[in-house]
Amino acid sequence: MHACANRYGDTFTVRLSGLSPMVFFTDPEAIRQIFTGDPDRFQAGRANRVFEVFFGPNSLLFLDGARRRRERRLLMPPFHGRRMRLYGEIISEIADRSIDTWPVGRPFPVHARLQDITLEVILRVVFGVADEARLFRLRMALVEALALMDVGNPLRPIRALWRLGPVRRRIRELLHNEVRRRRAEETGERTDVLGMLIDARDEDGLSMSDEEVRDEVFTLLVAGHETTATSLAWAIHNLLKSPGALEAARSEVMSVIGNGPCPPPPDAEQIGRLVYLDAVIKETARLHPVVPIVVRQLAMDDTVGSARLPAGSIAAPCIYLVHRRPDLWPEPNSFDPDRFLGERTDPYRFFPFGGGVRFCLGAAFATFEMKIVLARILSRVKLQPSFGYSLRVVRRGLALAPSSGLPVVRPAR
Ligand code: HEM
Numbered sequence: 512m513h514a515c516a517n518r519y520g521d522t523f524t525v526r527l528s529g530l531s532p533m534v535f536f537t538d539p540e541a542i543r544q545i546f547t548g549d550p551d552r553f554q555a556g557r558a559n560r561v562f563e564v565f566f567g568p569n570s571l572l573f574l575d576g577a578r579r580r581r582e583r584r585l586l587m588p589p590f591h592g593r594r595m596r597l598y599g600e601i602i603s604e605i606a607d608r609s610i611d612t613w614p615v616g617r618p619f620p621v622h623a624r625l626q627d628i629t630l631e632v633i634l635r636v637v638f639g640v641a642d643e644a645r646l647f648r649l650r651m652a653l654v655e656a657l658a659l660m661d662v663g664n665p666l667r668p669i670r671a672l673w674r675l676g677p678v679r680r681r682i683r684e685l686l687h688n689e690v691r692r693r694r695a696e697e698t699g700e701r702t703d704v705l706g707m708l709i710d711a712r713d714e715d716g717l718s719m720s721d722e723e724v725r726d727e728v729f730t731l732l733v734a735g736h737e738t739t740a741t742s743l744a745w746a747i748h749n750l751l752k753s754p755g756a757l758e759a760a761r762s763e764v765m766s767v768i769g770n771g772p773c774p775p776p777p778d779a780e781q782i783g784r785l786v787y788l789d790a791v792i793k794e795t796a797r798l799h800p801v802v803p804i805v806v807r808q809l810a811m812d813d814t815v816g817s818a819r820l821p822a823g824s825i826a827a828p829c830i831y832l833v834h835r836r837p838d839l840w841p842e843p844n845s846f847d848p849d850r851f852l853g854e855r856t857d858p859y860r861f862f863p864f865g866g867g868v869r870f871c872l873g874a875a876f877a878t879f880e881m882k883i884v885l886a887r888i889l890s891r892v893k894l895q896p897s898f899g900y901s902l903r904v905v906r907r908g909l910a911l912a913p914s915s916g917l918p919v920v921r922p923a924r
Contacts, residue, residue, distance in 0.1 A: 512803070516832050522818050525827075530561065531808065533825045534818060537832040539839070539859035541816035545807055545826050546859065546867035548815075551576060553807035555869045558825050565656075565675060566733065567683065567726035571872070583872065585711040585719060586727060589636070589704045590876040596779040597702055598636050602880050603776030605631045606887040616923045618897035620916025621747060622907075625884070626740040630654070632880060633735040637728055638689070639703025645689065652682045653732060686725045694721070704731065731873070738801050739877045741910040743884055744917045745799035746791060749846045751896045751919065756791060756848055763787045764889045774890050782882050788889075790848035792881050793856070796863035798846055801910040803831040805865040830862055831911075894919045 512535070515523045521538040536542055545553055556575035563573050571582050588594055609628045613619065630653065634646060656678045694709050701707055708724050719727070750757040767784050768777045777785075804827045811822045820826060835843040839860050840850070864871035871877070888894070897918035905914045 512829060512832050513835075522816060531823055531825050533804075533806070533827045534815075534820055535804065535827050535829045535832070536815065536818075537829050537836065538816055539833065539857070541818075542828040542833065542862070542866070543859040544815050545828055546862075548807075548813075548867075550579075550868050552810050552813060553826060553867075554810055555805070555807050557810075558806035558808035565679060566730050567722075569720075569723045569726035570730040571727060572730055572734075581713050582719075582723070582727070583868075585708065585713060586731075586872060588711075589707050590873050594702070594707075595876050595879060598632075598876075599779055599782065599879070599883060600776055601635050602632050602883045603887060605635065606884045607773070607776075607891070610887060610891050613892065613921050615921050618900075618918040618920050621894070621919045622740065622744040622912065622916040625743045625747075626737070628884060629736045629740040629743070629880070632739075633732055635703075636876075637704040637731060639701070639706065645685070649682070649685050649689075652678055652685060653736075656682060657733070657737060682729060683725060686728055687721060690721050690724045690728070704728070734871075735873050735877070737907065737910055739880055741801045741907060741912045742792070742795060742799075742877070743881055744913055745801070746795040746881065746885060747888070747894065747919065748902065748913050748917055749795050749798065750791065751894060753846050756846065759848075760788050760791050760885070761889045764886045768886060768890060770890075777883060777886055782879065782886070785882055785886060786852065787848065788882055788885055789878070790851035791885070792878060793851040793861070794846060794848040797834045797840065797851075797861060798844075799904075799911070800830040800834055800863045801912070802863070802865075803911060804829050805862075805869070828862065828866070830865075833860060833862070892921050894921055896920075 515525070515535065516537060521536070522541065523535050525533045525535060527533070536545065554575045556573045556579060559572045563570070566572055571579065571586060574582055606628055609624055609631075613621075613624060630650065634650060638646060656675055659675050659678065689705065690709070693705055701710060705724070705728060708719060708727065710718075712718055750760060763785060767781050768774050807826045807828075809820050809822050809824055809826065813820055813822075815826055834840065837843050858866055864874040864877075897920055900915070900918050903914040904911050906912070
């Protein structure tokens with residue numbers, strides 16, 4: 512991406528075999544036009560459709576138009592406000608349980624542990640207190656599917672999607688059974704996402720079909736897990752490389768939540784006061800956005816910036832390049848959370864969660880979860896970088912991640 516930007520400037524076209532031409536944009540004004548443009552002309556659902564075979568046809572990711580608006584309204588509530596904050600305690604508990612098992616005195620890849628945490632969180636949030644054996648089968652199948660997508664070459668995930676057939680079918684069946692079983696149950700005040708989706712009604716009083724719930728639940732499980740784990744891994748990497756920021760983050764957590772070997776889980780009000788940690792998470796997302804581009808396919812010929820784009824081409828606001836433009840971010844390659852302290856962010860210069868009407872549905876939830884997990888880690892263990900580790904950026908599933916699972920050491924004392 513850097514090579515293309517250096518050679519061709521703010522706007523350049525990438526042609527990958529089997530995909531429509533993708534026009535990368537790195538100018539905030541062009542990105543504003545794309546994000547605020549008519550979603551029926553700049554279609555995210557159509558542009559994402561290469562992944563449909565994996566997620567299923569009813570996933571929000573592939574919908575455009577009226578159906579997308581309906582589905583998004585039904586999916587939103589659990590991931591915001593009071594309902595979202597109900598999950599704080601579960602997240603703390605899951606993080607603590609994992610931290611308790613981290614080895615002492617020898618290097619271990621922390622990314623895998625973070626993935627265990629975020630997978631468990633999203634499974635619990637989606638399914639509530641479900642039958643352990645069924646959850647186990649689902650967890651195993653998900654881990655298998657994600658491992659199959661976990662390959663080094665940027666083009667291979669797209670081809671790998673076709674190899675996922677059998678495990679994908681198994682997951683669909685498990686989810687379908689779960690949906691049918693839950694639909695047959697008495698409804699009460701359900702607080703898990705699956706229950707809420709089953710109970711949700713649109714403006715015409717209609718509920719989602721089994722197939723819709725199945726594909727949306729799968730989307731949430733996948734979209735909500737790997738991205739959050741990888742962002743956490745980058746945050747840890749950045750903090751371990753910046754002792755000043757690490758100290759500032761740790762003392763904020765200590766002063767807001769308390770000291771001691773195992774302080775109580777933070778409540779929502781305390782989490783809101785972790786402003787430095789919030790800046791650490793934002794600066795991590797600026798420097799290491801796990802999703803490097805977002806995509807919109809043009810329904811008709813259109814002009815973006817000075818580029819005339821034919822119908823069918825894909826406009827791709829490039830998160831990674833915009834976040835590293837030296838004219839927007841002084842010393843763009845250095846990790847400096849202070850740049851986010853007290854600053855309102857401009858959604859066309861900083862957009863780790865995409866933008867416009869397709870802005871990540873789980874952004875608030877992911878930030879809430881990352882703050883809790885990092886607060887638990889900072890207050891409970893003093894991690895150190897593993898000696899001799901030299902970082903490369905690698906592809907994990909669809910995300911960009913630190914190499915070798917980010918080895919770290921938890922010292923004996
Ligand atoms: C740090 C973690 C995360 C990152 C970096 C991230 C990033 C993104 C990005 C870049 C998009 C595309 C937005 C666009 O096209 O403009 C997206 C969409 C989406 N994300 Fe996330 N995401 C994260 C966590 C989550 C979580 C936790 C969930 C669910 C619980 C989630 C659910 C979704 C869904 C459903 C969409 C599709 C929204 C739509 O098309 O309307 N994400 N995310």
